[in-house]
Amino acid sequence: MRFLLGVLVGYILRGKQKLLIRFLVTLALVVYVVIPAIALLGLSIDVQRERRSRPAQTKVPVVKGLTYEDAEKKLHAAKLNIRLLATRYDSTFHPGLIIDQTPAPGEEVVCGYPVGVTLNKKDYVGPGP
Secondary structure (H helix, E strand, O other): OHHHHHHHHHHHHHOOOHHHHHHHHHHHHHHHHHHHHHHHHHHHHHHHHHHHHOOOEEEOOOOOOOEHHHHHHHHHHOOOEEEEEEEEOOOOOOOOEEEEEEOOOOOEEEOOOEEEEEEEOOOOOOOOO
């Protein structure tokens, strides 16, 4: 680049070799403007095509603390499915409420992805006699 600009400036200052100056200016424009512009346009088209090919995504809403039915409605509204992973007893939650979820709230997942929930048991079953 420096060499080409140096030759170009030198010939312009001398005012001779007008055909060579035109050739060097044209070469500089093609090499440093036109070719990169074409490459960037091709890259832009590839990026847009790749983005369109990705499946639609949505954020996982908070369902912890809801009943299974309410969580199911909320997840279906967010274009997600629900899956019961486990039931266990947790004294900090009322019976029948969701006490845990996977994936975590706010994560982006593909539409239709199942959100696993853990439901609080109705009563505590302690160790046997």
